[in-house]
Amino acid sequence: MNNNRKVTLFIQCIIDGIYPEVGFAVVRVFEKLGIGVECPAEQTCCGQPAFNSGYRKDAKQAAEHFINVFGDAETIVCPSGSCVNMVRNHYPELLKDDRKWLPRALETAKRTFELSEYLVDVLGIDDLGASYGGRITYHDSCHLMRGIGVKEQPRKLIKKIRNAEFVEMYDSDRCCGFGGAFSVKYPEISTAILEDKIKNIISSNADVVTGCDMGCLMNIQGILSRKRLSIKTLHIAQLLAGESI
Amino acid sequence: MIRINTENYRDEAIKGINDPVLQKALADLQVRFGRGTAEAYRNLPEGPGLRRKAHEIRMKAVENLDILLERLSEKIRARGGHVFFAEDADAAVKYCLETARKHNVRLAVKGKSMTTEEIGLNNAFAAAGIEIAETDLGEYIIQLAGEHPSHIIAPAIHKTRSEIGLLFSEKLKIPFTTDPETLTRAARKALREKFLSAGMGISGCNIACAETGHITVVSNEGNIRMSTTLPKVHVAFMGMERITARLSDHDILFRLLSRGAAVQKMAGYVSYIGGPRQAGHADGPDEFHLVIIDNGRTKILADEEFREMLCCIRCGACLNVCPVYGKIGGHAYGYAYSGPVGAVVTPLLVGINRAKDLCLGETLCGACKDACPVDIDLPRMLLLLRSKLADGDSKWNAGRENTGEKMLYGIWSEIVQRRWAYDAMLGLSREGSRLFTGKDGMISSLPFFLQGWTESRDMKPPARKSFMRQWKKLEKQRRVK
Numbered sequence: 001m002n003n004n005r006k007v008t009l010f011i012q013c014i015i016d017g018i019y020p021e022v023g024f025a026v027v028r029v030f031e032k033l034g035i036g037v038e039c040p041a042e043q044t045c046c047g048q049p050a051f052n053s054g055y056r057k058d059a060k061q062a063a064e065h066f067i068n069v070f071g072d073a074e075t076i077v078c079p080s081g082s083c084v085n086m087v088r089n090h091y092p093e094l095l096k097d098d099r100k101w102l103p104r105a106l107e108t109a110k111r112t113f114e115l116s117e118y119l120v121d122v123l124g125i126d127d128l129g130a131s132y133g134g135r136i137t138y139h140d141s142c143h144l145m146r147g148i149g150v151k152e153q154p155r156k157l158i159k160k161i162r163n164a165e166f167v168e169m170y171d172s173d174r175c176c177g178f179g180g181a182f183s184v185k186y187p188e189i190s191t192a193i194l195e196d197k198i199k200n201i202i203s204s205n206a207d208v209v210t211g212c213d214m215g216c217l218m219n220i221q222g223i224l225s226r227k228r229l230s231i232k233t234l235h236i237a238q239l240l241a242g243e244s245i
Numbered sequence: 246m247i248r249i250n251t252e253n254y255r256d257e258a259i260k261g262i263n264d265p266v267l268q269k270a271l272a273d274l275q276v277r278f279g280r281g282t283a284e285a286y287r288n289l290p291e292g293p294g295l296r297r298k299a300h301e302i303r304m305k306a307v308e309n310l311d312i313l314l315e316r317l318s319e320k321i322r323a324r325g326g327h328v329f330f331a332e333d334a335d336a337a338v339k340y341c342l343e344t345a346r347k348h349n350v351r352l353a354v355k356g357k358s359m360t361t362e363e364i365g366l367n368n369a370f371a372a373a374g375i376e377i378a379e380t381d382l383g384e385y386i387i388q389l390a391g392e393h394p395s396h397i398i399a400p401a402i403h404k405t406r407s408e409i410g411l412l413f414s415e416k417l418k419i420p421f422t423t424d425p426e427t428l429t430r431a432a433r434k435a436l437r438e439k440f441l442s443a444g445m446g447i448s449g450c451n452i453a454c455a456e457t458g459h460i461t462v463v464s465n466e467g468n469i470r471m472s473t474t475l476p477k478v479h480v481a482f483m484g485m486e487r488i489t490a491r492l493s494d495h496d497i498l499f500r501l502l503s504r505g506a507a508v509q510k511m512a513g514y515v516s517y518i519g520g521p522r523q524a525g526h527a528d529g530p531d532e533f534h535l536v537i538i539d540n541g542r543t544k545i546l547a548d549e550e551f552r553e554m555l556c557c558i559r560c561g562a563c564l565n566v567c568p569v570y571g572k573i574g575g576h577a578y579g580y581a582y583s584g585p586v587g588a589v590v591t592p593l594l595v596g597i598n599r600a601k602d603l604c605l606g607e608t609l610c611g612a613c614k615d616a617c618p619v620d621i622d623l624p625r626m627l628l629l630l631r632s633k634l635a636d637g638d639s640k641w642n643a644g645r646e647n648t649g650e651k652m653l654y655g656i657w658s659e660i661v662q663r664r665w666a667y668d669a670m671l672g673l674s675r676e677g678s679r680l681f682t683g684k685d686g687m688i689s690s691l692p693f694f695l696q697g698w699t700e701s702r703d704m705k706p707p708a709r710k711s712f713m714r715q716w717k718k719l720e721k722q723r724r725v726k
């Protein structure tokens with residue numbers, strides 16, 4: 001049914017560099033749906049690290065590069081809420097005084113979607129025929145939920161996973177304490193916030209915590225590993241791709 | 246005289262995190278108020294969209310401050326009240342002190358006001374040998390303990406019942422108890438005596454009304470009403486932005502303020518004060534002074550990108566949902582205003598470089614924006630403050646904070662525009678990380694600025710081949726096929 005559809009993937013830098021398997025899970029999700037996938041070879045980073053640290057001139061360069069690389073793509077899909085938030089909400093702000101780039105930024109923003117949002121809202125699909133034997137809990141990433149308003153879409157997708165049990169953790173929508181550079185600049189505060197998140201994950205009795213942003217999941221994984229806890233962190237695409245890892 | 250301690254953000258934050266009593270108090274506060282407020286907005290008859298309306302009302306007022314303040318002043322003067330425009334904290338404090346001296350005031354009673362905390366009024370009065378008694382129960386406890394408020398609305402949340410019991414038995418000479426009712430009665434008795442003997446009452450102002458020419462004070466304990474009606478002289482302080490055009494605006498703003506501040510439909514006491522006692526009034530002061538304070542607000546007003554901050558009605562709702570405030574408590578912010586509101590307004594008032602940790606030490610989660618009854622985009626302004634730190638801004642007397650970091654981002658911005666360079670960077674970090682990767686395949690200790698991460702967390706090292714490299718290879722194979 002989706003024979004003519006094609007999506008262009010923007011792979012978040014964390015996935016590209018540290019978690020390539022998540023990128024391939026995204027590819028498999030689209031393969032399942034019979035949707036063609038493209039990945040422009042020149043893509044790098046959306047510029048969020050620089051923007052969040054205040055380096056707007058540098059972020060602007062990354063933004064312009066992004067817009068150039070994805071200029072012709074009909075539909076851009078990205079497995080990260082915070083990158084999409086960057087493109088959709090911060091590019092227009094970053095380029096607001098630039099008459100050349102602003103229209104292009106606004107135009108690109110309209111064509112950029114977060115993965116779960118694209119599947120559920122655009123394609124109208126919530127069942128990917130995936131299967132996972134275990135208890136899954138979900139962490140709402142801040143930029144995904146508050147920035148671009150995606151809250152129910154991932155839940156719809158997870159609830160359709162076969163053999164899996166979905167459990168809501170307490171305060172799922174509370175920040176995990178990542179905050180990008182914040183996590184290394186203010187590690188004590190970041191960790192204190194993260195500890196609460198971990199408590200809630202543990203009390204959910206889930207054996208896997210999932211989400212739509214590897215930034216948060218990397219943070220959560222980092223402390224789970226340090227505490228030698230066996231709870232796994234998986235990006236939602238990994239669950240939807242039907243891998244039982 | 247004014248307490249500005251923003252430089253110690255990190256140390257104070259760590260102190261807060263390691264204080265189990267504070268941790269429990271903060272968690273309770275955030276569960277009770279943070280969750281309750283969201284619910285209260287949802288239950289508004291007009292729906293949560295009313296916050297946007299309130300934002301517009303506030304913004305309109307902020308953009309017409311000169312006219313509105315003029316109108317307010319005229320009306321108050323016509324009723325025999327005095328109005329004084331104070332350019333800065335010193336001028337405001339001096340005016341109040343002179344008024345106190347003129348009336349030979351030995352004791353003043355005060356209703357909770359963060360503006361007076363901002364200008365350091367208590368210290369100035371103490372230095373002049375005039376006692377100011379705080380009359381809000383929380384503020385009273387803090388004052389007895391010789392501390393500073395840690396929350397805009399709940400100033401004493403960092404104190405336990407037994408700490409308060411000990412404090413009262415020592416200072417008020419009552420037998421030790423932790424029974425809230427007995428403690429409150431003891432405070433009430435002590436405060437009644439103060440109310441009756443005070444020569445001056447001091448208050449803040451929640452939101453003034455230009456149309457009718459009144460200031461308003463809101464409380465739940467009735468203490469502000471007593472402070473403003475019993476003593477002969479009443480001096481009220483208001484930030485110059487705390488005004489709105491019409492009385493009808495107050496309906497919306499107070500309903501939102503009460504929900505944001507304390508999950509109430511309406512606060513217990515709302516008083517409108519327009520001057521000294523008029524003929525036929527049963528009570529009220531003989532003299533009424535309104536001190537309208539600038540103290541850096543004109544500068545905020547002049548900057549379109551920060552102007553929105555003047556919409557703030559100091560309700561404290563943003564503190565009740567902030568994950569950072571919820572861990573570090575109010576004292577870390579080093580000035581009158583804590584939490585997200587403090588993180589934005591304090592740098593604007595005391596200097597962006599001086600308060601740099603307040604701008605940088607936040608997660609940007611955005612919970613504050615959703616909690617704000619007047620829908621202020623605090624995260625947007627936090628990001629903007631960071632940009633001033635990154636590149637400096639002469640308009641704000643801000644200097645570049647970190648030239649090394651600036652250089653790194655400069656190089657980074659060149660790299661991200663070229664995939665080959667980006668690949669080279671990934672390659673380097675992969676090679677570098679090998680040194681630190683343990684047997685379990687995780688990194689448990691990183692050097693330099695990355696050390697912060699591995700103090701409490703492991704990290705997965707960069708993959709052997711990035712996604713893009715693998716993808717390109719696959720593409721090639723596909724093409725060959």
Ligand code: SF4
Pocket residue numbers: 505556557558559560561562563564585586616617618619620621623
């Ligand atoms: S910023 Fe908003 S939520 Fe925070 S104190 Fe001001 S009005 Fe209240």
